[in-house]
Amino acid sequence: MRVLVTGMGGHLGTRVAQLLEIRDDVEAVAGFDLVPPRRRLGRSVFKRIDPRDRDRLVEFVRDFAPTAVAHFGVYEPAARMGIRAARVASEECTVTALGAAARAGALECVAVRSGIEVYGRGGRRPEVPDEHAPLGPTTPYGRTCLDVEAHAAGLARRHDVPVASLRFAPISGSRAPSPIGRLLRLPAVPVPALADPPFQLLHTDDAARAMVAALDRRAQGPFNVVGPGAASPWQAVRLGGRVPVPVAGPGWLVANRIAELAGSPVPPHVLELVRRGRVADGGRAVDELGLVGLVPTQEVLADLFAWASVTPLPGAGRPAVVATPGSS
Amino acid sequence: MRIAAAPGSRAEDRAEDRAPPPAPNYGIDSDRLLDRDSLPAALRRRWDGRYAVDEFGGDPHLQDFLLAPVVGRLPVRTVGAEHLPASGGALLVANLGVGLLEPLLVAGAVQRAVDRRLRLVGLPTLPGLGALTHKLGGIGRRAGDVAAVLRAGHLAAVPLGRTLSPRAAGEAPRLVIGATLGFPVLPVAVRPSGPVGLPAGGWVVAVGPLCRPPEGTATDDPLAAAELAEEVRRAVAAMLRGGGGDP
Structure with a gap:
């Protein structure tokens, strides 16, 4: 297997590359991203390419001629970039990299990152959608995910390649920048005054594991990958020892601004998570991808809160490295 | 997928296979009733956020603390409790009169018979109260949501159509039964036990034997569901007509 990892500079992409390069049946791993990886990689090849630079990207992918693509070049708004930049980067990366990989001629399977944001919330939508539920995203990130899935499905049809769409619950955990993680780690967190909807999180390592499993099994179709169990805003905030601030109606506009000034921009899909919940039925991925032992949502939360924002160095009398909550 | 011939085995196996591994939700089982915390311990738990929340918005700790003592005291006599499954997902279909009491009576009967919590479908949704009913075990009335609850291995109760007479069975929830084909379905009749329909001596909750579609039915067969x-x-x-005594 020659695996192309798009978005290799992100925490998830780096993790997948690490999981792949220790395996004997993987011949080569190559990847690209806007930013370089921040963890040690062994034999993986990384190239820093902006997805908008189509010619260089196409050349790189064509020369590598991958047999499998782990597509992590789907950027969550406010994780590393703004809403519009994330949408453009995701779209360019998907169209260019997947197209070039298919035209290189050796492609055998593809797995793309998507999110359970594609189901949307509210209205006549099911509360706990499974993979058969209609797709009706209600946020920019959900629409981006839907576009990515549509592009990948088109590729599957034209080139007869199995494509797995991994609809991840919001990915969080220590050390990975995520907008929901930043919000929950603020000292005071806005929560809905009249509701307490359930949401699920997914541990970064589990997301990487699901991607490898999907490539391994040549999985096809959508899979919801969620951490078992759930949490709710009030419960999560108290678990972290933070102060819940009840907010209703137009108060959210104010809360949103304050959170942004405090270093945690709240993009629409995170606001929706807090106000209306975000859950899905992950049974299919457990059965068909063999994902047993996923980290439960409550443990992802505990991991997030256990991540020290002030790291004392051994021997130092006072904190040596001071980081703001949520930064990595 | 087809429904197997062996009595209930396939459906129950499936329900148990699909039940997610128990999440370490601070020792709180989201399906089975636990001993109540003492008041200070419960308050401490709420304050620390160390309680379980499940994906349907349910809050088992709050259910044990607020709901279980109430429904456990309702004057209910259960007939046919041996039909209630001790584990795995199953759908209870109960009649519904003018009030709100029937679902709570069924919850009380289930609690006494098998020590399990019951998910109630179709509780009235009032603005601001939706969060509370969900926490106490209410779920959305869409068929897909009920199917998700059963796949997760819970018991759910869905009402027949509302009727004015406490002795009449309303219209059956066809969509829900269609979406959950393959899981055990149990008919439940709730009726006052006194003469002329008065709950003089409390209520009787009669649980009937498992209803199943014919062998080899596909799980998406609308005719079989109907x-x-x-x-x-x-x-x-039939159980409602059975009179004041046993069916």
Whole structure:
């Protein structure tokens, strides 16, 4: 297997590359991203390419001629970039990299990152959608995910390649920048005054594991990958020892601004998570991808809160490295 | 997927296979009733956020603390409790009169018979109260949501159509039964035990034997679902006509 990892500079992409390069049946791993990886990689090849630079990207992918693509070049708004930049980067990366990989001629399977944001919330939508539920995203990130899935499905049809769409619950955990993680780690967190909807999180390592499993099994179709169990805003905030601030109606506009000034921009899909919940039925991925032992949502939360924002160095009398909550 | 011939085995196996591994939700089982915390311990737990929340918005700790003592005291006599499964997902279909009491009576009967919590479908949704009913075990009334609850291995109760007479069985929830084909379906009749329909000596909750579609039915067969819905409705009606005593 020659695996192309798009978005290799992100925490998830780096993790997948690490999981792949220790395996004997993987011949080569190559990847690209806007930013370089921040963890040690062994034999993986990384190239820093902006997805908008189509010619260089196409050349790189064509020369590598991958047999499998782990597509992590789907950027969550406010994780590393703004809403519009994330949408453009995701779209360019998907169209260019997947197209070039298919035209290189050796492609055998593809797995793309998507999110359970594609189901949307509210209205006549099911509360706990499974993979058969209609797709009706209600946020920019959900629409981006839907576009990515549509592009990948088109590729599957034209080139007869199995494509797995991994609809991840919001990915969080220590050390990975995520907008929901930043919000929950603020000292005071806005929560809905009249509701307490359930949401699920997914541990970064589990997301990487699901991607490898999907490539391994040549999985096809959508899979919801969620951490078992759930949490709710009030419960999560108290678990972290933070102060819940009840907010209703137009108060959210104010809360949103304050959170942004405090270093945690709240993009629409995170606001929706807090106000209306975000859950899905992950049974299919457990059965068909063999994902047993996923980290439960409550443990992802505990991991997030256990991540020290002030790291004392051994021997130092006072904190040596001071980081703001949520930064990595 | 097809429904196997062996009595209930396939459906129950499936329900148990699909039940997610128990999440370490601070020792709180989201399906089985636990001993109540003492008041200070419960307050401490709420304050620390160390309680379980499940994906349907349920809050088992709050259910044990607020709901269980109330429904456990309702004057209910259960007939046919041996039909209630001790584990795995199952759908209870109960009649519904003018009030709100029937679902709570069924919850009380289930709690006493098998020590399990019951998910209630179709509680009235009032603005601001939705969060509370969800926490106490209410779930959305869409068929897909009920199916998700059963796949997760919970017991769910869905009402027949509302009727004015406490002795009549309303229309069967065909869509829900269609979406959950393959899981055990139990007819449940709730009726006052006194003479002329008065709950003088409390209520009787009668649980009938498992209703199943014919062997080899595909799980997405709408005709089989409609027939099963009718069978369940008849079973409930028969138990309601059974009179003040046992069916």
